[in-house]
Amino acid sequence: MEISKSDWKLFREKIADWQENYMDRLNKEYIALLSSDKGNPSDRFWKLEGRIRRDKKSPGVMIEREKASAVFDIADLIRLKVITVDDLADFSDTLKEAVKMILDR
DSSP states (O other): OOOOHHHHHHHHHHHHHHHHHHHHHHHHHHHHHHHOOSSOHHHHHHHHHHHHHHHTTSTTTOOOOOGGGHHHHHHHHHHTTSSOGGGGTTSOHHHHHHHHHHHTO
């Protein structure tokens, strides 16, 4: 599905903030993991290292912005809880319907 020019522009404007918010949430989770009394310090360190390795592959952290895949990228961001459907309020109804269709598959 081809995204409209206005939705593409809006996506490019919003993606950086969405990613910053997601990484802020990740940082808080990392702090909680390191601050925990569970396990020994080395266990917490290695658990964190594994989380960071996995998390950095998420589109919430790194995404290739391509117009052709933007609708699918938005659906992935919702699936991975980087954003919510409410974050699409400013987008066109056409885009919201396309995202919903992808999520309902």
